[in-house]
Amino acid sequence: MASILPASNTSLRSDRNTYVGKSFVHVKNPYLDSMDEDVLYHLDLGTKTHNLPEMFGDVKFVCVGGSPNRMKAFALFMHKELRLEDSEEDIKDICAGTDRYCMYKIGPVLSISHGMGIPSISIMLHELIKLLYHARCSDVTIIRIGTSGGIGIAPGSVVITDEAVDSFFKPRFEQVILDNIVTRSTELDKELAEELFNCSKEISNFPTLIGHTMCTYDFYEGQGRLDGALCSFSREKGLDYLKRAYNAGVRNIEMESTVFAAMCRLCGLKAAVVCVTLLNRLECDQINAPHDVLVEYQKRPQLLISKFIKQRLGLRDQTS
Amino acid sequence: MASILPASNTSLRSDRNTYVGKSFVHVKNPYLDSMDEDVLYHLDLGTKTHNLPEMFGDVKFVCVGGSPNRMKAFALFMHKELRLEDSEEDIKDICAGTDRYCMYKIGPVLSISHGMGIPSISIMLHELIKLLYHARCSDVTIIRIGTSGGIGIAPGSVVITDEAVDSFFKPRFEQVILDNIVTRSTELDKELAEELFNCSKEISNFPTLIGHTMCTYDFYEGQGRLDGALCSFSREKGLDYLKRAYNAGVRNIEMESTVFAAMCRLCGLKAAVVCVTLLNRLECDQINAPHDVLVEYQKRPQLLISKFIKQRLGLRDQTS
Numbered sequence: 001m002a003s004i005l006p007a008s009n010t011s012l013r014s015d016r017n018t019y020v021g022k023s024f025v026h027v028k029n030p031y032l033d034s035m036d037e038d039v040l041y042h043l044d045l046g047t048k049t050h051n052l053p054e055m056f057g058d059v060k061f062v063c064v065g066g067s068p069n070r071m072k073a074f075a076l077f078m079h080k081e082l083r084l085e086d087s088e089e090d091i092k093d094i095c096a097g098t099d100r101y102c103m104y105k106i107g108p109v110l111s112i113s114h115g116m117g118i119p120s121i122s123i124m125l126h127e128l129i130k131l132l133y134h135a136r137c138s139d140v141t142i143i144r145i146g147t148s149g150g151i152g153i154a155p156g157s158v159v160i161t162d163e164a165v166d167s168f169f170k171p172r173f174e175q176v177i178l179d180n181i182v183t184r185s186t187e188l189d190k191e192l193a194e195e196l197f198n199c200s201k202e203i204s205n206f207p208t209l210i211g212h213t214m215c216t217y218d219f220y221e222g223q224g225r226l227d228g229a230l231c232s233f234s235r236e237k238g239l240d241y242l243k244r245a246y247n248a249g250v251r252n253i254e255m256e257s258t259v260f261a262a263m264c265r266l267c268g269l270k271a272a273v274v275c276v277t278l279l280n281r282l283e284c285d286q287i288n289a290p291h292d293v294l295v296e297y298q299k300r301p302q303l304l305i306s307k308f309i310k311q312r313l314g315l316r317d318q319t320s
Numbered sequence: 321m322a323s324i325l326p327a328s329n330t331s332l333r334s335d336r337n338t339y340v341g342k343s344f345v346h347v348k349n350p351y352l353d354s355m356d357e358d359v360l361y362h363l364d365l366g367t368k369t370h371n372l373p374e375m376f377g378d379v380k381f382v383c384v385g386g387s388p389n390r391m392k393a394f395a396l397f398m399h400k401e402l403r404l405e406d407s408e409e410d411i412k413d414i415c416a417g418t419d420r421y422c423m424y425k426i427g428p429v430l431s432i433s434h435g436m437g438i439p440s441i442s443i444m445l446h447e448l449i450k451l452l453y454h455a456r457c458s459d460v461t462i463i464r465i466g467t468s469g470g471i472g473i474a475p476g477s478v479v480i481t482d483e484a485v486d487s488f489f490k491p492r493f494e495q496v497i498l499d500n501i502v503t504r505s506t507e508l509d510k511e512l513a514e515e516l517f518n519c520s521k522e523i524s525n526f527p528t529l530i531g532h533t534m535c536t537y538d539f540y541e542g543q544g545r546l547d548g549a550l551c552s553f554s555r556e557k558g559l560d561y562l563k564r565a566y567n568a569g570v571r572n573i574e575m576e577s578t579v580f581a582a583m584c585r586l587c588g589l590k591a592a593v594v595c596v597t598l599l600n601r602l603e604c605d606q607i608n609a610p611h612d613v614l615v616e617y618q619k620r621p622q623l624l625i626s627k628f629i630k631q632r633l634g635l636r637d638q639t640s
Binding site: 028029031032035037038041042066067068099100116118125127129130167178179216218220222226227229230231232235237238241255286 | 347348349350351352355357358359361362386387388389419420435436437438439440442443445446447449450453487488489495496497498499502536537538539540541542544546547548549550551552553555557558561575583586587606607608
């Protein structure tokens with residue numbers, strides 16, 4: 001696989017967090033270094049079975065999203081955009097031994113699926129962060145590119161998250177550790193959000209805004225939908241909730257951003273969330289735009305992130 | 321597709337819950353019947369695009385599990401076991417238009433994947449329950465067949481859940497509805513659990529027990545693992561938590577059972593949870609049994625459910 005950037009895995013383990021000018025991905029677990037082997041079970045990778053520094057040491061950008069097909073499409077798109085020398089057929093699912101997640105590497109870019117919901121992305125993030133740590137990666141930017149329901153904005157708008165909030169509009173993630181509840185900050189990297197927003201201005205007809213993103217545990221009752229198998233509130237109560245969310249600064253709703261922000265922040269990854277909205281929840285509950293319209297919407301975060309990565313790598317942009 | 325049971329979709333909508341001797345799958349949503357169209361977005365099915373009663377009206381058994389590959393394998397296995405006339409090649413993914421879930425129908429048996437974690441299975445269950453409702457299905461038994469971590473029992477043991485409990489060992493599921501928390505019962509069908517347990521006795525070398533199943537939102541910190549990217553507690557604290565769980569009657573840990581029990585109970589589905597344990601968490605955190613051993617373990621719930629379904633259908637058993 002052709003590599004644009006040289007592997008930066010020459011520093012020793014002991015000084016990985018102090019090496020001048022480099023910010024290494026770190027874990028917050030005193031037990032990990034004493035383990036004889038670390039099996040990343042849900043990725044079908046491990047420290048004894050794979051040479052992780054060689055495979056992943058040059059990774060600088062990690063893009064994650066719910067759908068496996070979409071993350072494969074993003075990998076193929078990045079391959080084209082980065083004009084790498086290897087052929088498209090070389091882009092293989094690195095996690096092919098498991099069907100829990102899929103993973104593709106395109107030069108310094110890793111594209112990974114995470115399924116739906118906080119627990120599913122959390123398993124992936126634990127193992128991804130360990131992977132980046134074992135591979136001695138530094139200065140890694142991680143971006144979630146996803147779909148979401150918009151609130152009070154036109155379908156197709158791209159929302160760059162400034163703050164991930166929970167169902168109570170609070171910027172926090174409550175993590176159950178054993179039988180204790182620990183509250184974690186969901187702050188995202190403000191400079192990165194600004195950089196992405198500036199990037200979006202260079203693409204024509206590309207409605208983009210910065211706003212709060214609400215993260216829920218449920219797609220139906222938890223997001224005020226009237227079309228689930230269960231619904232115990234009135235149309236008015238549901239709409240009132242969404243309007244209160246809007247007034248609290250929420251512009252879109254999805255199901256992974258709080259834990260994503262909390263975990264990446266704790267482990268030295270600069271993180272952003274970029275989601276397109278598929279509908280305006282103040283107007284409807286069901287996603288029923290035509291298939292080709294939805295497909296085009298879902299490409300928007302990919303287009304923005306591709307532009308951003310090419311700028312960072314100093315590559316000339318040919319797409320817009 | 322060959323059908324073992326006649327379709328039971330002749331009753332009228334108005335009397336679906338009162339029809340003598342039949343228990344129809346129902347929704348608890350006063351808005352659903354007034355909808356012009358119901359798009360089951362994450363299943364890529366809908367009431368206007370598909371004839372759901374014709375496609376699914378004869379379904380009597382629904383089996384759900386996390387992994388798409390495993391649920392396909394279960395479908396192929398059931399096809400062999402039920403000795404249906406159609407060919408194996410006819411078993412196609414009904415949700416092929418989406419990569420969120422996969423679904424296979426084998427006579428009266430539906431096999432569906434649900435991904436990992438409460439939010440992921442909850443989206444699938446909302447849409448599955450609506451599907452069964454629109455299809456006018458009656459007397460449906462639903463079983464989750466999964467993998468889990470055991471507590472104090474040998475790896476490879478099959479646990480039939482009598483009670484799904486949360487991280488605090490309580491038999492409840494806390495559902496966030498708008499910004500309220502509603503507590504729901506996670507009671508499962510006791511007779512069904514007994515019936516499954518009796519079934520297991522007829523299979524030789526098949527260690528099975530009935531016990532509580534703990535359902536967590538997280539695989540690492542929430543299950544007392546020392547091998548995640550984050551770990552803030554001591555080895556002793558982690559082990560103490562697992563031992564307290566054992567003393568509260570918990571025999572295995574997974575990530576979907578509470579919401580599964582709660583939702584099925586509310587909608588008239590007799591539900592069971594049957595999970596094999598891949599390791600004993602009192603001894604280790606990592607799943608590192610050899611691949612072929614894990615593959616054999618994962619077939620155990622499938623074997624039990626196949627035997628159960630054949631008994632219910634009055635088919636002679638040829639496998640054990």
